[in-house]
Amino acid sequence: MLDVKSSICSCEQETDEQKYTKLAELMKQYKNREGRLIQVLHMAQAIFGYLPLELQRYIAQSMEKPLSEVSGVVTFYSFFATQPRGKHVIRVCLGTACYVRGGKKIISRLQEMLGVEVGGTTKDGLFTFEVARCIGACGLAPAIMIDDVVYKQVNPDKLENILAKYK
Amino acid sequence: MVNLTINGKNVSASEGTTILDAAKQNGIYIPNLCYLEGVHKIGSCRLCVVEVEGAKNLQPSCMVSVREGMVVKTNTSRVRQARKILYELILSDHPQDCLNCERNQSCELQAMGQRLGVKEARFAGERSEGGHDVSPSITRDMSKCILCRRCLTVCNEIQQVGVLSAQQRGFKTVIGPAIGLPLNTVSCAYCGQCTLVCPVGALQETDAIQEVWQALNHPQKRTIVQTAPAIRAAIGEEFGLEPGTLVTGKLVTALKELGFDEVFDTNFAADLTIVEEGTELLSRLTKAFSGGEAALPMITSCSPGWIKYVEHFFPQELDHLSTCKSPHTMLGALAKSYYASKIETDPQDMYVVSVMPCTAKKFEISRPEMRNNNLPNVDAVLTTRELAKMIKEAGIDFCNLEDSRFDNPLGLSSGAADIFGVTGGVMEAALRTVYELVTGRELPFAKLHVTPIVGLEQIKTAEILIENTLEAYKFLEGVKVKIAVTSGLAGAKILLDQVAKGESPYHFIEVMACPGGCIGGGGQPRPTSSEIRQKRMNAIYREDEGKTLRKSHENEYIKQLYSEFLQEPNGHKSHELLHTHYTPRGKNNELMR
Numbered sequence A: 001m002l003d004v005k006s007s008i009c010s011c012e013q014e015t016d017e018q019k020y021t022k023l024a025e026l027m028k029q030y031k032n033r034e035g036r037l038i039q040v041l042h043m044a045q046a047i048f049g050y051l052p053l054e055l056q057r058y059i060a061q062s063m064e065k066p067l068s069e070v071s072g073v074v075t076f077y078s079f080f081a082t083q084p085r086g087k088h089v090i091r092v093c094l095g096t097a098c099y100v101r102g103g104k105k106i107i108s109r110l111q112e113m114l115g116v117e118v119g120g121t122t123k124d125g126l127f128t129f130e131v132a133r134c135i136g137a138c139g140l141a142p143a144i145m146i147d148d149v150v151y152k153q154v155n156p157d158k159l160e161n162i163l164a165k166y167k
Numbered sequence B: 001m002v003n004l005t006i007n008g009k010n011v012s013a014s015e016g017t018t019i020l021d022a023a024k025q026n027g028i029y030i031p032n033l034c035y036l037e038g039v040h041k042i043g044s045c046r047l048c049v050v051e052v053e054g055a056k057n058l059q060p061s062c063m064v065s066v067r068e069g070m071v072v073k074t075n076t077s078r079v080r081q082a083r084k085i086l087y088e089l090i091l092s093d094h095p096q097d098c099l100n101c102e103r104n105q106s107c108e109l110q111a112m113g114q115r116l117g118v119k120e121a122r123f124a125g126e127r128s129e130g131g132h133d134v135s136p137s138i139t140r141d142m143s144k145c146i147l148c149r150r151c152l153t154v155c156n157e158i159q160q161v162g163v164l165s166a167q168q169r170g171f172k173t174v175i176g177p178a179i180g181l182p183l184n185t186v187s188c189a190y191c192g193q194c195t196l197v198c199p200v201g202a203l204q205e206t207d208a209i210q211e212v213w214q215a216l217n218h219p220q221k222r223t224i225v226q227t228a229p230a231i232r233a234a235i236g237e238e239f240g241l242e243p244g245t246l247v248t249g250k251l252v253t254a255l256k257e258l259g260f261d262e263v264f265d266t267n268f269a270a271d272l273t274i275v276e277e278g279t280e281l282l283s284r285l286t287k288a289f290s291g292g293e294a295a296l297p298m299i300t301s302c303s304p305g306w307i308k309y310v311e312h313f314f315p316q317e318l319d320h321l322s323t324c325k326s327p328h329t330m331l332g333a334l335a336k337s338y339y340a341s342k343i344e345t346d347p348q349d350m351y352v353v354s355v356m357p358c359t360a361k362k363f364e365i366s367r368p369e370m371r372n373n374n375l376p377n378v379d380a381v382l383t384t385r386e387l388a389k390m391i392k393e394a395g396i397d398f399c400n401l402e403d404s405r406f407d408n409p410l411g412l413s414s415g416a417a418d419i420f421g422v423t424g425g426v427m428e429a430a431l432r433t434v435y436e437l438v439t440g441r442e443l444p445f446a447k448l449h450v451t452p453i454v455g456l457e458q459i460k461t462a463e464i465l466i467e468n469t470l471e472a473y474k475f476l477e478g479v480k481v482k483i484a485v486t487s488g489l490a491g492a493k494i495l496l497d498q499v500a501k502g503e504s505p506y507h508f509i510e511v512m513a514c515p516g517g518c519i520g521g522g523g524q525p526r527p528t529s530s531e532i533r534q535k536r537m538n539a540i541y542r543e544d545e546g547k548t549l550r551k552s553h554e555n556e557y558i559k560q561l562y563s564e565f566l567q568e569p570n571g572h573k574s575h576e577l578l579h580t581h582y583t584p585r586g587k588n589n590e591l592m593r
Ligand code: SF4
Pocket: B094, B095, B096, B097, B098, B099, B101, B102, B103, B104, B105, B107, B108, B109, B110, B144, B200, B201, B202
């Protein structure tokens, strides 16, 4: 997968216009590549933080693809968000292994701690809280992921400590 | 040729043939649900599975091609069992509300259950919600969708409009516009081709039957009905007649028995369109060839699915469209003016119904441009399928009806009007008139058919040399008029891309939104395959050739209409009643403009 974080910073000071210019530039580079729609969507999400309908429409038009196809891809992958996201994204794995080994308990504890439901973003904009299918750490389930970091063998009581690092 | 055995029978099929088709060619039916010959195969329903010797798993016969020496069994108990289970799994996420469903008795899912001998639905599962979406033309009930994705293929590949796609995934999958938007906010052309292929009650025309019954029951309403050319060549299929059976006379009788006060023919307005549009073409050509500016190519405007498409996708090219309204709105406008004063009736008390092969016309009549004197030109549009339902509901024995004739003065038409129902027909009709106006001679083709533009090909072109013109048209002497004809929106896109780039070599283009033209319209009987389109097309040409009146400008009632009412083609009254303008809409999402 494309390493979007290192190539594109998403500074909060940027105006929308600057963001669109940046995206347009990057889209040009991806013009003739296979499977470029997904890459472009990744970049767009890195720049804007999420993929609202206006942005999907802009991408559809620039890439001469139907909007429904773009939105089909966006809604297919849980990685893409159509709502604004928090500074950090917590994904709790609910793949089979993690589910069996207590993933649900982690979900309910996080709901209490953050005060939001799955899919939501905390009021201070710090965390977005999501569920993932298998994140490839089944051997050390249950697992969660915060941004790009995977935490293994998590139990509800470890969560305070883990989250503290991000505050 | 590849040799194989199917159920112990030695058969051969050409290379690349699927097992399903090879079986079919040899009289063996393999159940199939998502597959649509020549249009769509993705292997999603799995009902077509068969046993292939040497393969561990059952194979989807619509996806797998025949191989030399293959041994196929389509009818073992393992296969039958698997099909039943697959079928019951589809049902587990289906409303099973057949008695209240529009597709009851005409549903491919229902018929499949009967064929497979399924008597129970053992898996009660969670039901996906789907959602109900009503637009002026199309109603989507996604709770009934079985995810065969035929609509998606038709919208994206055949029409290349691309407003339908799979959204979400897994159990939540919905086939629809971006992020669940309703159809009336996206660039849908309302062509209805998706409703033609949907095997179940998930995609339908938006109902007008109830309103029409109400008008018919209303004691004060003067109800007027008109039927498009393509109906007479198709509606018989709804009553079990062979595709391509012409039922013009029975159709008129049925409409009278339903209680309509007048039965007019949209064909009359098709003749009128030719006179108006031909005049418009000549005036554009006159300008262009005498050094002036005119938007060429001129493009026909009688297909409202095409109009909505071009407004969305080529909003900067709208001046190429003829300003003529579509024939049925012309006829509606005349019924509520010319005819109303003839019969001394207040147009407010008139109710005009159009029976159309088309779903886009349901939207068209709601456009603000399709009103005169504060009244809509047409009050309701019924599809061919809807009219058939009403005839059945009224208990009319359609196949045994006597023939009747359309009412005048808006009922007589030439053969040129009949062919409005097929791709190439509007162009040919226009040429029959324009060529004669310019040269004083008949169009130089056998039986007046412009052969290069007859048929189901996507894009057809021709050049017509103008020679020995009449004095008034000397400036056209020696000009080769270049024409192009297309049906289906994918072809329209190709021709319009040329126009947008300024590279179009044509003077005049005919576009119909539906493949094959109106005979293959989104409101026509199901199924509509290429084979059936061809049969309906042949019927339309038979209707044309069976008339002595073959040219629009020779229609006596058209002449009378001009002398009594309109005065002259493209004159003041015409512009008020028969011409329109267009709305640039832009791509993707109207709500966000
Ligand atoms: S779509 Fe077919 S099976 Fe489903 S409710 Fe309607 S008629 Fe019955």
